[in-house]
Amino acid sequence: MMDFDIREKVQPIGKRKGQTVYFAQAKSQQYLTNNMLVARIVRETSLSEGDVKNALISLSNVVCEALEMGMSVDLAELGSLRLSVPSRMMDSKEEVTVAKALKNPKIIFTPKQKMRDAANRVELSIDRGKKEVSSEGGSTEGDDSGQGTLG
DSSP states (O other), X not given: XXXXXXXXXXXXXXXXXXXXXXXXXXXXXXXXXXXXXXXXXXXXXXXXXXXXXXXHHHHHHHHHHHHHTTOOEEOTTSEEEEXXXXXXXXXXXXXXXXXXXXXXXXXXXXXXXXHHHHHHTOOEEEEOOOEEEOXXXXXXXXXXTTTTOXX
């Protein structure tokens, strides 16, 4: 699940200049640490913790070597990695050089359908931070968890 807060901002430019606008901003996202990842892989396979750690280190090394050679990398069910090197527009052919025209390489990850489907299934909710009044007259914090939820 990903939770969002509602934020407000006064627009500094554009057709809404000076207007207060509202938007959803993600709260801090949960994180799967390397140790948690290793533990889950160990639980799902017959590999030892050391085997999994070595495989992840080796994967990192192989991917880095391939990227250094300008190669794309197919990561099976995860997707693929490739380099993209944007180029600046130059006025003449002679100006098109590595130093002047080519920008820093970017790594682009393209997920496979299984990963895209998993991302599309994430439950989303907006925390409205409203106070609800209970039947006894006291107030309790509520998050309108039923409203603004997709999934």
